[in-house]
Ligand SMILES: Cc1cc2nc3c(=O)[nH]c(=O)nc-3n(C[C@H](O)[C@H](O)[C@H](O)COP(=O)(O)OP(=O)(O)OC[C@H]3O[C@@H](n4cnc5c(N)ncnc54)[C@H](O)[C@@H]3O)c2cc1C
């Protein structure tokens with residue numbers, strides 16, 4: 001039986017942040033994730049490193065947490081953050097009276113807002129609607145969820161942290177009101193086993209209620225689905241927020257070569273009810289038009305959805321350390337020692353949440369080492385020598401991308417693959433510039449079990465063609481290297497394309513429809529990966 | 539004002555076949571087209587009917603034709619015309635020295651680059667599977683740096699197909715040395731084999747890895763031209779049988795077929811206007827008088843007695859989808875589609891059901907003339923052919939080029 005001091009449940013930002021913090025303080029810990037890392041809300045989100053402007057009026061505390069963490073993450077996670085800055089723009093449809101309140105509230109919690117003229121704003125962002133009334137600059141930034149999660153894990157591993165993906169927590173073992181272990185099921189094989197531990201931290205986001213229920217404890221988390229649209233280009237080079245009380249379809253966030261618009265909000269029953277629909281997409285386009293008039297002519301890539309973990313406190317509960325943004329629930333108060341849940345919050349405040357939880361756990365474990373996650377960078381910068389070497393094998397733009405995607409160690413390994421077989425430098429994914437060597441490297445990682453896992457690590461299949469060309473190649477390359485996880489290649493094709501389909505189905509019109517005719521023509525029409533074979537007729 | 543007998547809009551397989559059939563009837567034809575159509579992407583393999591609803595393989599293309607539902611284009615066209623169209627297509631190929639093999643009474647199961655078999659009807663001789671079926675030992679040959687072909691994947695998957703499981707497979711690679719750090723496609727390899735030096739060099743390299751008498755599965759690379767010269771020279775030099783697989787774009791088999799058909803049309807006096815975008819139509823009293831093209835320089839008006847609308851579906855540009863509706867841009871013909879967009883598509887991309895959206899298109903009568911929702915003919919002298927027709931999901935049932943040929947033929951015969 002495996003043994004550890006602390007088990008962390010959930011491979012989202014919060015969970016990996018806790019793992020890193022615990023390991024940096026010298027606590028032995030294992031993180032368990034039911035699917036792949038960042039499978040949950042930490043990749044199904046907007047990717048806005050909030051300045052806090054969105055919360056300042058309604059929830060000053062949350063606004064303050066955001067601006068503080070924003071400043072920290074820009075530094076420690078600089079390879080995951082794109083320093084775009086942001087606009088708050090009031091459209092002709094928005095209440096003028098709110099503007100003053102907002103400026104005042106931001107000033108109170110220390111969020112700098114700089115007014116600029118509409119002409120200047122339009123010069124900087126020419127796609128913005130000329131009908132906008134006023135604009136402020138704020139220190140928003142774009143943050144890559146996958147990468148942030150990965151780099152936290154990479155850092156935690158350096159301090160001895162362990163991660164088990166495709167491992168679902170199915171039971172909490174306790175004796176004499178004290179946690180003694182955790183029961184897990186291998187998500188892929190169904191095999192059940194136990195891990196002995198002294199402490200369990202649930203960072204399961206929207207699933208937190210389900211985890212607590214395993215110990216018969218009630219944690220009231222209501223999953224709330226938000227749908228987002230990814231566009232195929234940078235509609236704006238800055239984040240653009242609508243200057244009005246926070247509502248649907250308010251924010252455009254540019255990421256690399258794409259832009260994300262969101263979000264909607266709908267209460268759902270299940271945390272993984274993340275299937276977006278066409279109605280939500282049309283709604284978002286209707287709202288988004290106020291900021292970008294030509295929105296309907298922009299090429300969409302896909303729609304996706306995540307669930308917010310909305311927490312409502314049990315009014316009868318006592319003794320809970322809560323900030324308004326998030327809560328840490330020490331279940332010792334519910335009669336079970338060694339079990340803590342952390343719920344609510346935002347991606348932007350994941351580190352702070354992790355720090356608070358880790359402080360609590362370390363208190364119990366009598367560990368005195370202070371938290372250093374705010375001062376130590378997640379990954380070391382790639383050395384100029386390594387960058388120079390990378391440029392020999394990647395196209396110029398590709399080298400930068402690969403370096404920030406892979407980090408130094410990964411980059412080194414990918415270069416070694418190319419040195420061994422130079423044709424492995426060819427791009428399997430032309431949309432996102434992903435080489436064959438990189439796909440192989442990601443596939444060989446111990447946390448990969450299918451092509452979607454490779455996608456999350458490399459961004460392959462996330463560009464315009466949404467897998468039309470690279471699915472075949474990546475399955476082929478992975479299979480040729482004996483890395484296909486013992487799976488039938490037709491199963492691999494279907495798993496990956498079905499994943500892409502989920503995001504395409506709600507936007508199936510215009511060029512997306514055209515692309516789909518191509519994808520189906522290739523995989524179903526030509527390669528017949530789905531059709532039954534009539535063995536008698538051959 | 540010049541008036542043609544027929545203006546064909548669209549130079550995909552449906553338009554090319556319509557033009558061919560029309561010239562055979564002695565008509566004066568102009569073909570207006572933008573780009574080379576789906577052929578050079580999708581390929582020159584002619585599927586007619588592979589799978590029935592529920593995903594059940596049709597015993598033969600013929601048997602499949604008998605079982606299609608009322609809304610299917612094949613039902614409108616009717617069996618005699620389908621048979622004639624296939625005969626006509628094969629005649630052209632024969633005449634042009636690039637014959638196709640197969641017929642409606644036999645499903646041909648051909649190897650694909652995914653290591654599956656797919657049911658089809660007509661294929662070029664480069665895809666003849668006669669020797670493959672007989673062979674006990676099969677070689678799968680790949681090319682270094684060709685990222686769209688993985689021979690070991692094919693060999694492994696064939697082992698799982700009962701009819702192919704008893705065979706022994708050997709995987710070999712050759713390095714065409716074409717890459718120079720660049721990505722290589724099947725088109726690059728095919729062009730290499732088009733040249734005398736390339737062919738000689740390829741034979742040399744192949745000789746080192748394959749034995750005489752072998753049956754060799756390869757990507758579609760046996761030259762870009764509609765001729766079997768490359769195949770024959772290679773086979774003669776090495777004493778082997780080569781079988782090309784159905785593969786991903788760009789499609790060499792489609793390129794060959796298109797080149798051949800365009801050559802045939804030009805020989806038969808069809809005027810082909812490339813890069814012509816038909817933007818508008820002039821309609822008077824239920825008849826189309828002319829269509830207007832948009833060019834880089836200016837608009838042009840093409841008058842004709844009849845028009846064949848063969849500008850493809852969502853891929854070709856003949857149909858445009860918007861949330862909850864479909865637009866036919868040239869004549870603004872009605873397309874029935876669910877206004878609730880959720881009903882357009884299944885939750886599973888691949889299943890035993892056709893996709894509703896793939897069946898969206900123009901409704902026509904037996905003569906291929908467009909109909910309104912009440913079944914009334916909307917335009918008397920406009921005939922519709924190809925992917926813009928309603929009622930079939932070619933990917934699912936394996937029928938794309940078959941419908942293109944049959945409907946193109948029928949449209950021309952109805953004029
Ligand atoms: C549409 C949308 C947009 C958003 N935009 C932003 C934004 O722009 N900026 C921002 O700061 N915040 C944003 N948020 C909020 C932010 O995304 C979330 O607060 C944050 O990602 C939550 O991270 P987490 O690690 O707590 O949860 P998650 O990322 O959901 O991680 C929980 C993990 O637990 C795993 N798990 C569940 N049950 C089990 C089990 N039984 N065993 C093992 N593992 C299990 C899940 O698979 C999941 O991966 C947005 C949220 C939504 C919904």
Ligand SMILES: Cc1cc2nc3c(=O)[nH]c(=O)nc-3n(C[C@H](O)[C@H](O)[C@H](O)COP(=O)(O)OP(=O)(O)OC[C@H]3O[C@@H](n4cnc5c(N)ncnc54)[C@H](O)[C@@H]3O)c2cc1C
Pocket residue numbers: 517518519520521522525526547548549550551552553570571572573574575576577579580581582583584585586784787814815816817848849850851853854855856868923924925926932936937938939940942
């Ligand atoms: C990836 C893929 C693989 C396939 N594989 C097979 C297969 O193996 N076997 C098979 O039988 N079928 C296959 N198909 C299906 C088959 O290719 C199509 O169904 C068939 O070719 C459609 O022919 P078409 O002439 O109707 O349309 P298209 O080939 O799309 O031709 C339409 C033409 O009209 C032009 N056009 C559009 N608008 C205008 C305008 N306004 N003015 C002028 N010109 C215009 C377009 O540019 C195009 O050239 C495949 C399809 C795809 C996409």
